[in-house]
Amino acid sequence: MIARVINVLGGALLVASIGCAPPATDPNKGNLTLGAVQTRLENGKTTKAQVLEWFGSPNIATKDRNGEVWNYTRQGTATEVSSSHVGAWMLIASGGSSTGFSRSGSYSFDLLIRFDTHDVVVDYKVLQTAF
Numbered sequence: 001m002i003a004r005v006i007n008v009l010g011g012a013l014l015v016a017s018i019g020c021a022p023p024a025t026d027p028n029k030g031n032l033t034l035g036a037v038q039t040r041l042e043n044g045k046t047t048k049a050q051v052l053e054w055f056g057s058p059n060i061a062t063k064d065r066n067g068e069v070w071n072y073t074r075q076g077t078a079t080e081v082s083s084s085h086v087g088a089w090m091l092i093a094s095g096g097s098s099t100g101f102s103r104s105g106s107y108s109f110d111l112l113i114r115f116d117t118h119d120v121v122v123d124y125k126v127l128q129t130a131f
Contacts, residue, residue, distance in 0.1 A: 031055070032074055034126055037111055041124050048119035055111075067122065072111040079104040106131055 032055050040046065040054055051070070058070035081102040110127040 032072055032109065032111065034109075034128065037124070037126055041113070041121055043121055043123055046121040048115055048121075051113060051121070058113075067114060067116045068119075070111075070113045070115070072109075072113075074109040075107065077104055077106050 036054070041051070048068075055072055059073045060071040062069050062071075079102060107130045108128070111124065112127075113124045114122045116122045
């Protein structure tokens with residue numbers, strides 16, 4: 001009986017994990033992290049074409065007589081779940097109770113890039129918040 005429950009549960013977890021898999025994305029675009037920004041952007045050297053290749057299209061672009069400013073914004077929530085080292089069979093046997101915790105929070109990441117009139121990065125700024 002327990003073996004059948006574990007097989008059914010394993011199949012359900014497999015189906016659930018396939019259904020929750022993130023869509024395939026181009027690994028060269030959208031890798032917008034502080035580390036990626038700091039290692040790739042160089043004032044006076046990085047071009048607009050390189051920024052497009054690395055981070056994709058900006059959320060907002062504004063232009064003035066000194067050049068252009070691109071704004072990339074990412075917001076989301078993150079959840080951390082921790083539980084004791086109890087196997088799935090123990091959770092079933094114990095009626096689904098577990099010892100553990102979960103916590104969640106929100107974050108925002110803003111990248112502002114200023115280009116000169118020759119489409120080269122003049123300056124950039126990163127603003128990060130977590131709450």
